[in-house]
Amino acid sequence: MRAYIKKLQAKDEGTRRIIFIGALILCMSFVSFIWIYSLGARFGDSKIAEQTNEDIKPFKLFSNSISDTYKSVSASVGKAAAVNEVNNIPEVKTDKAIDLIPVETNNQ
Numbered sequence: 001m002r003a004y005i006k007k008l009q010a011k012d013e014g015t016r017r018i019i020f021i022g023a024l025i026l027c028m029s030f031v032s033f034i035w036i037y038s039l040g041a042r043f044g045d046s047k048i049a050e051q052t053n054e055d056i057k058p059f060k061l062f063s064n065s066i067s068d069t070y071k072s073v074s075a076s077v078g079k080a081a082a083v084n085e086v087n088n089i090p091e092v093k094t095d096k097a098i099d100l101i102p103v104e105t106n107n108q
Contacts (some may be wrong), residue, residue: 008016 006021011019
């Protein structure tokens with residue numbers, strides 16, 4: 001295998017490019033053939049085809065994720081106080097206040 005790679009490396013760039021494109025076309029043809037062949041087996045059943053059409057709808061997965069997240073957050077928060085209720089809480093006034101005396105520390 002190494003000898004074959006050395007022979008390919010020794011060829012000029014145009015020849016190497018043609019060999020590369022030919023190998024690429026051959027490999028992609030093989031992959032495409034297998035993919036197209038498997039589509040018939042996958043979508044041959046009407047139930048599977050109908051399920052697939054339902055699953056492929058745009059943003060279906062995104063909308064399901066958002067709705068699950070909303071349900072989870074609303075379940076965990078429960079009946080928390082709304083913003084308006086929090087603002088209406090009266091302030092508690094204290095008559096007692098402690099006077100603090102400033103302390104200076106001088107190290108001489």
